[in-house]
Amino acid sequence: DGGITQSPKYLFRKEGQNVTLSCEQNLNHDAMYWYRQDPGQGLRLIYYSQIVNDFQKGDIAEGYSVSREKKESFPLTVTSAQKNPTAFYLCASSSRGSWDSNTGELFFGEGSRLTVL
Amino acid sequence: AQSVTQLDSHVSVSEGTPVLLRCNYSSSYSPSLFWYVQHPNKGLQLLLKYTSAATLVKGINGFEAEFKKSETSFHLTKPSAHMSDAAEYFCVVSDPSTGGYQKVTFGTGTKLQVIP
Numbered sequence: 001d002g003g004i005t006q007s008p009k010y011l012f013r014k015e016g017q018n019v020t021l022s023c024e025q026n027l028n029h030d031a032m033y034w035y036r037q038d039p040g041q042g043l044r045l046i047y048y049s050q051i052v053n054d055f056q057k058g059d060i061a062e063g064y065s066v067s068r069e070k071k072e073s074f075p076l077t078v079t080s081a082q083k084n085p086t087a088f089y090l091c092a093s094s095s096r097g098s099w100d101s102n103t104g105e106l107f108f109g110e111g112s113r114l115t116v117l
Numbered sequence: 118a119q120s121v122t123q124l125d126s127h128v129s130v131s132e133g134t135p136v137l138l139r140c141n142y143s144s145s146y147s148p149s150l151f152w153y154v155q156h157p158n159k160g161l162q163l164l165l166k167y168t169s170a171a172t173l174v175k176g177i178n179g180f181e182a183e184f185k186k187s188e189t190s191f192h193l194t195k196p197s198a199h200m201s202d203a204a205e206y207f208c209v210v211s212d213p214s215t216g217g218y219q220k221v222t223f224g225t226g227t228k229l230q231v232i233p
Contacts, residue, residue, distance in 0.1 A: 108160035
């Protein structure tokens with residue numbers, strides 16, 4: 001079955017540590033995204049990538065970094081500069097295409113919950 | 118600029134009664150509109166989508182939504198709630214933007230409680 005795999009599902013971090021969340025997809029999608037979810041705030045875009053070796057900041061990129069070395073993989077690093085990293089992180093992908101063929105439908109992983117101790 | 122407003126943060130219904138989750142949007146274009154469902158500690162699953170075809174859209178698990186351009190609304194309904202419908206629901210708008218990238222905006226979510 002095609003889909004998106006996020007790992008780990010739960011992660012605990014001490015203050016001052018960097019952590020990396022994994023996201024792998026086998027949907028052959030060009031575009032991949034990282035969202036942060038906090039209670040009552042919906043989903044906020046951290047970073048997105050439309051193609052390999054290219055990525056763009058979203059609305060709340062400060063304190064985060066990403067890479068896109070392979071089409072299938074889009075890992076997110078939560079750095080020590082992120083002041084309030086405790087949250088639920090969701091990875092998503094979509095087929096890029098043109099406006100006519102791409103409706104913007106997103107496919108999501110199961111999420112990773114990060115807790116800072 | 119685009120935006121999405123989910124008018125209720127919490128909705129509570131009895132099992133077997135109708136469900137109505139309200140969503141209003143703002144967009145400069147003819148947008149695509151979606152409803153996603155999220156169960157606790159899970160990812161989001163697509164319920165249904167509107168992409169400028171029929172204005173009444175049917176989705177999975179008996180849900181449907183009607184696109185009303187004059188009211189800029191895309192409310193989600195279901196005739197009879199089931200216990201398994203208890204979850205959080207997100208209304209989403211998608212617009213084209215410069216460079217061909219689809220700008221996607223999420224509502225803040227509506228938590229649906231189903232009472233036995």
